[in-house]
Amino acid sequence: EPEVTQTPSHQVTQMGQEVILRCVPISNHLYFYWYRQILGQKVEFLVSFYNNEISEKSEIFDDQFSVERPDGSNFTLKIRSTKLEDSAMYFCASRRGISEKLFFGSGTQLSVL
Amino acid sequence: QQQVKQSPQSLIVQKGGISIINCAYENTAFDYFPWYQQFPGKGPALLIAIRPDVSEKKEGRFTISFNKSAKQFSLHIMDSQPGDSATYFCAASYLRTSYDKVIFGPGTSLSVIP
Numbered sequence: 001e002p003e004v005t006q007t008p009s010h011q012v013t014q015m016g017q018e019v020i021l022r023c024v025p026i027s028n029h030l031y032f033y034w035y036r037q038i039l040g041q042k043v044e045f046l047v048s049f050y051n052n053e054i055s056e057k058s059e060i061f062d063d064q065f066s067v068e069r070p071d072g073s074n075f076t077l078k079i080r081s082t083k084l085e086d087s088a089m090y091f092c093a094s095r096r097g098i099s100e101k102l103f104f105g106s107g108t109q110l111s112v113l
Numbered sequence: 114q115q116q117v118k119q120s121p122q123s124l125i126v127q128k129g130g131i132s133i134i135n136c137a138y139e140n141t142a143f144d145y146f147p148w149y150q151q152f153p154g155k156g157p158a159l160l161i162a163i164r165p166d167v168s169e170k171k172e173g174r175f176t177i178s179f180n181k182s183a184k185q186f187s188l189h190i191m192d193s194q195p196g197d198s199a200t201y202f203c204a205a206s207y208l209r210t211s212y213d214k215v216i217f218g219p220g221t222s223l224s225v226i227p
Contacts, residue, residue, distance in 0.1 A: 004156075033214070043149075043157060043202060045214040056214055091156045099208050102147075102215065104156030 002026040004105035006092050012111045013082055021077045021108045023092030032075045033093040033102070034067065036060070043091065049075065082112045115140060117205050119218030126225050132190040134221045136203035139184065143205035147215065148177065148188050151200045157217075160201070161188070164208075193225045 005024040013019050025032050034046040047057045049067055057065075066078045075094075079086055089107040118137045126132045138146075145164055149157035163170045163177040163186065170177045176189040190197055203218040 031213070035215075042219045043215075043217040045216065048214055058214075093156070098213055099145075101159050104158065106154065106156050 002103070004092055004094055004103050006090075006105035006108050008108060009106065010109045010111070012113065015084055015112055016081050019079050019082055019110065021079075021090050021092075021110070023075045023077070023094075023105055024073055025075055025092065025094035026096070026103055027073070029094035029096045029103075031095045031098065032067075032069065034077045035091045035093060035104075036088040037091065037107075038088045046077075046090075079110075082110075084112050086110060087112045115216055117203055117216050117218040119203050119221060121221060122219070123222040124224070126190075126193045126223065128193065128195060128225055128227050130193050130225075132188075132193045132197070132223055132225070134188045134201055134203065134223075135185065136187065136218050137183075137185045138205050140205070141184070142207060143216075145206040145208045145213075146177070146179065146186050147204050147206065148175075149202040149204060149217070151202065151220075157202060190223075193223075195225045195227055198223055198225050 007022045032049040035043050037043045045058050047061045048055045064080045068076050089109050091107045092105045093102050095102045147162035148160045150160045151157045161172050161175045163179050165181050174191045179186045200220045200222050202220045204215045206215045
């Protein structure tokens with residue numbers, strides 16, 4: 001089965017630093033998402049991206065967050081100035097069409113010290 | 114109104130038994146109800162899903178029961194196996210709109226003991 005690939009698997013950063021989390025969605029998918037999961041808690045929606053623009057974002061996705069699809073294969077999440085509370089597992093997800101199966105990557109564990 | 118509630122928080126079942134996880138929602142605009150299975154260190158993976166126009170969907174040992182009037186749905190795992198030990202999330206989504214975020218429940222940690 002095709003996979004969504006995320007790198008790195010773990011990222012440690014200092015508070016206030018910028019981080020970029022990278023994702024390679026499945027190649028023929030058109031809808032892209034970022035979710036996060038704080039340890040032991042539920043998976044939370046951050047942002048959806050379609051046709052090179054954000055289609056929806058949650059309250060969590062404030063001005064410190066941005067997403068980009070810089071080329072035809074990568075999808076990135078940038079956090080400009082990390083806070084302690086940004087520590088979480090970040091999942092990238094993609095799907096081919098609006099009613100199609102959503103595929104998640106294995107996540108990037110972000111630790112902000 | 115966007116919330117999806119889920120219970121129990123954790124569940125221990127004997128091998129061969131039936132695992133039952135219950136969920137409830139408020140927003141009647143939801144039109145797609147998936148269940149995700151998550152193993153440690155992995156992302157959620159779609160297990161089975163149902164639309165509100167049917168009351169039950171079965172795939173192998175996994176069955177979703179859906180009660181539209183009560184705004185409740187449940188996952189039944191028949192003949193539970195140790196390999197089913199994972200965290201299960203019920204979820205709700207909108208398929209009619211161009212943005213289709215998935216709202217996850219808080220999760221149920223299932224342990225199937227031999």
